[in-house]
Amino acid sequence: MQRPLRQMGTLESSLVRGDFSPDDYEKINRDYFDEILKSRAWSAFPSGWYNPSCEGAASFSLHLPEARDIIHYAVDEGASLGESRSSIVRLVGQWENRPLEHDEITICPSVSSCNLAVLYVLKEAGIDTILFESPAYYATLQQAELLKMEFIRLPTFRAERFEADLERFESILYSRSNCAIWLTQPRFGIGSNQCLKRLRHLGEILGPRRMLVIDEAAEQMFPSVTSGLSQMRCPVFRTRGIVKGVGLNGIRASVILHPPQWRSNFEEILEAAGASLDRFSLSNVALLADTPMLLPTMLRIANAQVRRERAKLEIMSLGSWMQPTPLENGYIGAIMLDLSCIVGSYARKRSALLGFCKDRRMPIVLGSSIGFAFDDEFEAVRINYFTPTENIEKTGAILLEAGEDLRVIKGL
Incomplete structure (x- = not known):
């Protein structure tokens, strides 16, 4: 059964490609993820420092002055x-x-x-x-x-x-x-x-x-x-x-x-x-x-961890509506979602995605809060790769499920 597309009334309807949407990070959290964040009862948390896993840091020994x-x-x-x-x-x-x-x-x-x-x-x-x-x-x-x-x-x-x-x-x-x-x-x-x-x-x-x-x-x-x-x-x-x-x-x-x-x-x-x-x-x-x-050793280990986790996510994404950005340096990336497979306005698609992630108890940060320019064909979801593998895999699984759940076959 197709999930009804819920209207999101705060997004500017006059935005065109290349504009910048208002950063509604606080409103999204308040409207969709407040209870999940306060109770810390999420099933996955792709964007934050949830149970961080930084393999490169393991080589560092603290000196106590x-x-x-x-x-x-x-x-x-x-x-x-x-x-x-x-x-x-x-x-x-x-x-x-x-x-x-x-x-x-x-x-x-x-x-x-x-x-x-x-x-x-x-x-x-x-x-x-x-x-x-x-x-x-x-x-x-x-x-x-x-x-x-x-x-x-x-x-x-x-x-x-x-x-x-x-x-x-x-x-x-x-x-x-x-x-x-x-x-x-x-x-x-x-x-x-x-x-x-x-x-x-x-x-x-x-x-x-x-x-x-x-x-x-x-x-x-x-x-x-x-x-x-x-x-x-x-x-x-x-x-x-x-x-x-x-x-x-x-x-x-x-x-x-x-x-x-x-x-x-x-x-x-x-x-x-x-x-x-x-x-x-x-x-x-x-x-x-x-x-x-x-x-240099710690940085090399950290980069290898990020590339390994991104590769897993890319394999999960094959043939789907999602694609991780080509991260080669650093640890903050995004998962790009192809919205063309969903009918309706950008605001309705965005609202449906947020509603789905709320139901699956996965708080997400979207492109307007990362600084991406508006593009009604795509939505970006922030991902922090310094996190356990199971968090990456659960994130990918939920977004894949969202793509199937929200898709409407055109012409029907």
């Missing part, structure tokens, strides 16, 4: 971090496959605080507009909005491998001199790597007066993908979690990689950006530099 070592918090100003900073500079240099100067990085507690610091510095430098290639991380969009910076979201689509057309960048930049382009690497919610040739082309388009920012929050490649960029025509700022790609989100240490002449600009705004560091995280990350092969 002495009480006297954690009396004071720290801020990465001047040489105040001492030997810990030198160790982290050396570690990131190994990741970049070249020695780094002292002034080429600034250390912050999280990638979000790194991104906020970059936005502060860009604004102080006269940048008033940010061009975000979608999907963009929601917190960075909120930060730009709070700083009263104009931002433009460039839509990307599955058929174009989620790459915004370079001519679109050029047409916008033609009339705007004080702007920056903001990308994610790997692509947020997708997991594919940016093409270095394309990044260099963007650098040429931007020129020396505009900026390029690359959010590399969960980079797992060692050396990093963007370490091969070398000299660019425009200033480049990159933000990266040191152990986020391994799944160790409780270790609060991230870095901004920037031209050395920008170091003083970042030092000036670290307090305002909430970028104070805790000594526990600082000392543990610094110790990674003492065992040069440890971080």
Whole structure:
């Protein structure tokens, strides 16, 4: 029996392909998944940190500092971090496959605080507009909005491998001199790597007066993908979690990689950006530099886990309405659902999917909350691959069942 399609009254009926739907994450949870989330009684939980399983983290041994070592918090100003900073500079240099100067990085507690610091510095430098290639991380969009910076979201689509057309960048930049382009690497919610040739082309388009920012929050490649960029025509700022790609989100240490002449600009705004560091995280990350092969080994194990779990999901998806994004780096991806097999409006299809997942007790996060541009032929479901295999398999099974349950044979 076909499930009745339930109307969803909050979605804009005037949306066209390439628009961005309102992020109704809170409303969806309230209307569909509130009881499930509060009781923690879900059958599967594809998007969240449910019973995380991070194989790469197993090699990491925590160092417990002495009480006297954690009396004071720290801020990465001047040489105040001492030997810990030198160790982290050396570690990131190994990741970049070249020695780094002292002034080429600034250390912050999280990638979000790194991104906020970059936005502060860009604004102080006269940048008033940010061009975000979608999907963009929601917190960075909120930060730009709070700083009263104009931002433009460039839509990307599955058929174009989620790459915004370079001519679109050029047409916008033609009339705007004080702007920056903001990308994610790997692509947020997708997991594919940016093409270095394309990044260099963007650098040429931007020129020396505009900026390029690359959010590399969960980079797992060692050396990093963007370490091969070398000299660019425009200033480049990159933000990266040191152990986020391994799944160790409780270790609060991230870095901004920037031209050395920008170091003083970042030092000036670290307090305002909430970028104070805790000594526990600082000392543990610094110790990674003492065992040069440890971080690349952990990242390699983490990436192998993600690829293995994605491959299982891809096999499950063959011949169905679902397809996982081609994740090759990082651990956050999406499952793309082909809505063309269901009749009715996009809003009705979306509502039916949410209702089905509610009945199967599986909370989901949809494309509008991941940052995907609106496309009425597809819906995206976020998936975090740092989770047990059974959670991945149950997620796939429920979505396959949803595809069969909601399908209406056209012409009947």
